[in-house]
Amino acid sequence: MKLFYESVYELIVATSTRLPNDVRRAISKAKAMESAGTRSAMSLSTITENIMMADENISPICQDTGLPTFKIKVPVGANQIEMKCDIKRAIAQATKDSKLRPNSVDSLTGGNTGDNLGDGLPVIKFEQWENDYIDVRLILKGGGCENKNIQYSLPCELEGLGKAGRDLDGIRKCILHSVYQAQGQGCSAGFIGVGIGGDRSSGYELAKEQLFRSVEDVNPIEQLHELEKYIMKHSNTLGIGTMGFGGETTLLGCKIGAMHRIPASFFVSVAYNCWAYRRLGAAIHAEDGSIREWFYQEGDTVTFDRNPEEHTEADKKEIVLRAPLSEEEIRGLKVGDVVKIHGMMYTGRDAIHKHLSSNEAPVDLNGQILYHCGPVMMKDEAGSWHVKAAGPTTSIREEPYQGDIMKKFGVRAVIGKGGMGQKTLKALQEHGGVYLNAIGGAAQYYADCIKGVKGVDFMEFGVPEAMWHLEVDGFTAVVTMDSHGSSLHQDIEQTSLEKLAACKEPVFL
Ligand SMILES: O=C(O)C[C@H](O)C(=O)O
Numbered sequence: 001m002k003l004f005y006e007s008v009y010e011l012i013v014a015t016s017t018r019l020p021n022d023v024r025r026a027i028s029k030a031k032a033m034e035s036a037g038t039r040s041a042m043s044l045s046t047i048t049e050n051i052m053m054a055d056e057n058i059s060p061i062c063q064d065t066g067l068p069t070f071k072i073k074v075p076v077g078a079n080q081i082e083m084k085c086d087i088k089r090a091i092a093q094a095t096k097d098s099k100l101r102p103n104s105v106d107s108l109t110g111g112n113t114g115d116n117l118g119d120g121l122p123v124i125k126f127e128q129w130e131n132d133y134i135d136v137r138l139i140l141k142g143g144g145c146e147n148k149n150i151q152y153s154l155p156c157e158l159e160g161l162g163k164a165g166r167d168l169d170g171i172r173k174c175i176l177h178s179v180y181q182a183q184g185q186g187c188s189a190g191f192i193g194v195g196i197g198g199d200r201s202s203g204y205e206l207a208k209e210q211l212f213r214s215v216e217d218v219n220p221i222e223q224l225h226e227l228e229k230y231i232m233k234h235s236n237t238l239g240i241g242t243m244g245f246g247g248e249t250t251l252l253g254c255k256i257g258a259m260h261r262i263p264a265s266f267f268v269s270v271a272y273n274c275w276a277y278r279r280l281g282a283a284i285h286a287e288d289g290s291i292r293e294w295f296y297q298e299g300d301t302v303t304f305d306r307n308p309e310e311h312t313e314a315d316k317k318e319i320v321l322r323a324p325l326s327e328e329e330i331r332g333l334k335v336g337d338v339v340k341i342h343g344m345m346y347t348g349r350d351a352i353h354k355h356l357s358s359n360e361a362p363v364d365l366n367g368q369i370l371y372h373c374g375p376v377m378m379k380d381e382a383g384s385w386h387v388k389a390a391g392p393t394t395s396i397r398e399e400p401y402q403g404d405i406m407k408k409f410g411v412r413a414v415i416g417k418g419g420m421g422q423k424t425l426k427a428l429q430e431h432g433g434v435y436l437n438a439i440g441g442a443a444q445y446y447a448d449c450i451k452g453v454k455g456v457d458f459m460e461f462g463v464p465e466a467m468w469h470l471e472v473d474g475f476t477a478v479v480t481m482d483s484h485g486s487s488l489h490q491d492i493e494q495t496s497l498e499k500l501a502a503c504k505e506p507v508f509l
């Protein structure tokens with residue numbers, strides 16, 4: 001299989017940079033549903049612009065490579081040991097080429113291996129079959145949406161929906177609830193794979209297996225087909241919308257599978273995938289390892305309009321920010337304002353928030369902007385760093401630290417996605433701070449605004465966790481939490497809960 005390594009490398013690069021056609025069609029439909037000029041329409045046009053930029057730049061759609069997972073079906077007699085070696089080599093090479101972010105972290109020491117290899121990484125699952133070719137599928141499922149996966153054990157009590165029993169209607173309630181609880185934090189609008197039955201691990205396995213189905217297929221089991229249709233329709237009445245900004249489309253796809261269970265256990269497992277649904281596959285000749293067919297790419301490649309007019313409406317209201325920011329400037333901002341940032345910002349995510357909570361900062365952060373982001377970086381031969389992808393990460397993980405850090409160092413603005421909680425909202429009020437929401441997954445779009453890397457601290461935390469000093473020009477974000485106690489996230493959570501409660505009455509009897 002001389003060409004297997006090349007084929008896998010090609011699959012990895014394509015999966016990371018080129019969104020599949022079935023996913024594009026779903027996003028395209030969602031875009032057509034939103035009214036021009038709304039926050040959702042604006043976010044969706046950033047998302048589609050980002051997809052086009054990733055195509056052109058052959059660069060990661062989202063900075064988060066996620067957990068690379070391969071599912072491979074092989075003819076009897078194929079050498080799985082050699083295939084595994086080729087896959088690992090291709091993953092390491094794609095990381096070196098900045099097509100993947102180094103994402104493999106030692107759980108005990110926190111060290112990043114730098115090449116996406118490690119104990120249990122990448123995930124490679126083989127299965128034998130009696131066909132004469134190899135079926136290789138890959139999914140790069142990001143961390144933010146992975147954190148929104150949820151598993152229910154029936155019977156249970158669900159907020160908004162009441163009791164969920166051990167029947168199809170109880171399952172319906174769990175799935176609707178899973179969409180509600182994700183809000184915008186998994187970069188909605190999302191896709192869900194659902195596994196009914198099994199145990200805690202095989203249930204999740206089945207849920208993830210559903211993510212390898214085409215968005216457009218029809219479930220052959222009539223009951224599940226009806227349930228999928230119901231979930232699609234009603235999830236899209238919740239009003240969570242793109243990035244949790246409100247809007248018509250909250251869910252882009254729902255695929256449900258069922259397996260047997262044991263009498264005492266009744267699990268409903270949900271795997272949530274963000275809009276940056278990076279999964280591709282190929283049929284590979286078993287003799288020489290060359291690609292004979294791509295999967296999920298039926299039809300002509302779906303491209304998107306660059307619609308500049310969608311931005312024009314918002315552009316008029318944009319407020320320019322340049323650090324250092326004064327308290328007065330920040331107190332002048334309110335939820336819904338669109339800001340355009342020029343000048344410096346500093347990245348900081350999980351490791352840095354923990355570190356800063358009990359240590360001094362390496363730079364003066366007074367009046368500065370902190371960006372929750374773990375970028376994909378490339379070092380050129382002269383030793384200079386370049387940003388290859390740089391979208392926001394989920395901010396809620398920093399909730400225990402954020403308010404205290406803003407006060408301690410005088411940080412005036414944080415940028416992230418998905419919003420933050422009560423503790424941060426209170427700190428924004430007391431200190432005079434603002435939370436700015438960027439569009440999750442739009443890693444090419446934001447990388448394009450970054451004009452220079454002025455320095456880096458904490459490289460020992462690894463590339464995604466280091467503090468990158470970035471100079472930006474025209475970085476756009478929306479104020480979603482302000483210093484007057486308003487939070488768009490809190491409002492959407494409340495209104496979507498009311499809409500969820502409208503689905504309380506039994507449907508599948
Ligand atoms: O690790 C990241 O860059 C982001 C993550 O995928 C997230 O959604 O929070």
Ligand code: SF4
Pocket residue numbers: 062063064066141142143144145185186187274275276391392393394440441442
């Ligand atoms: S940042 Fe958003 S789009 Fe990217 S992997 Fe995380 S959840 Fe997905």
